[in-house]
Amino acid sequence: MFASGIIISVLLYPEVCISDEWYNCDRSYVQWINMGMDLEDKMKKSLGSKTLLYPTPVWVVGTYDKDGKPNVMTIAWGGICCSQPPCVAISLRKATYSYGNIVERKAFTVNIPSEVHAGQADYFGLVSGKNEDKFAATGLTPIKSDIVDAPYVNEFPLILECRVIHTLEIGLHTQFIGEIIDVKADESILNEKGLPDIEKIKPIIFTPETRSYHKVGAYLGAAFSIGRNVRQ
Numbered sequence: 001m002f003a004s005g006i007i008i009s010v011l012l013y014p015e016v017c018i019s020d021e022w023y024n025c026d027r028s029y030v031q032w033i034n035m036g037m038d039l040e041d042k043m044k045k046s047l048g049s050k051t052l053l054y055p056t057p058v059w060v061v062g063t064y065d066k067d068g069k070p071n072v073m074t075i076a077w078g079g080i081c082c083s084q085p086p087c088v089a090i091s092l093r094k095a096t097y098s099y100g101n102i103v104e105r106k107a108f109t110v111n112i113p114s115e116v117h118a119g120q121a122d123y124f125g126l127v128s129g130k131n132e133d134k135f136a137a138t139g140l141t142p143i144k145s146d147i148v149d150a151p152y153v154n155e156f157p158l159i160l161e162c163r164v165i166h167t168l169e170i171g172l173h174t175q176f177i178g179e180i181i182d183v184k185a186d187e188s189i190l191n192e193k194g195l196p197d198i199e200k201i202k203p204i205i206f207t208p209e210t211r212s213y214h215k216v217g218a219y220l221g222a223a224f225s226i227g228r229n230v231r232q
């Protein structure tokens with residue numbers, strides 16, 4: 001970096017730099033040019049129009065098919081989308097078996113797997129319920145929701161039971177907005193206030209494009225709080 005700054009200095013200010021005064025010449029020319037190049041280095045690189053967002057979740061969507069067979073598929077394109085009524089958005093391709101199930105039953109569950117379930121969650125995203133019984137293959141247990149027309153995975157620690165209230169055609173994916181009618185949680189993942197503790201759930205993070213699974217990291221600070229003193 002310093003060497004390239006010197007070359008540019010010589011090109012721009014030859015009378016100063018190519019002289020006996022080289023070693024004494026005002027170094028601010030060089031510093032000024034280096035500063036410009038540092039800024040250039042720090043400019044963002046365009047990666048194009050891609051689904052690069054971090055983190056994305058690893059969720060397992062539970063549905064019944066027209067014959068009442070329970071199915072599960074993995075999704076990463078999802079997130080909370082309304083507080084009142086409490087809603088979650090999930091995006092599915094029409095080609096999936098689950099898509100037809102949701103259209104038919106107007107209901108689904110969102111099952112949050114723990115780190116220990118990473119293999120099963122990946123499998124649920126590799127094969128289709130059209131061809132395989134994913135519950136039978138993994139030995140996991142489908143439980144019929146008592147509140148919506150969909151099954152959930154008993155072994156997963158946190159479940160959202162959802163009723164479809166909106167469907168949005170986007171492109172390759174169709175977004176289903178599910179109103180969260182109830183949340184079911186294992187006692188073991190609740191904190192002293194009775195709320196789910198992320199460090200006990202140990203949910204999985206998915207990274208688009210690089211396609212890898214990650215663990216959730218350490219506690220960083222209290223939300224709606226640590227920002228109070230940052231004004232300079």
Ligand SMILES: Cc1cc2nc3c(=O)[nH]c(=O)nc-3n(C[C@H](O)[C@H](O)[C@H](O)COP(=O)(O)O)c2cc1C
Pocket residue numbers: 058071072073074075076077078091092093095096097098099121122124125126127128129130173206
């Ligand atoms: C980590 C991961 C994330 C995925 N996210 C989505 C998603 O958001 N939407 C989607 O349509 N398919 C997604 N898939 C692919 C489906 O899970 C896959 O097509 C599955 O076989 C569909 O199952 P089904 O045909 O039984 O419904 C994902 C797969 C993996 C492994």
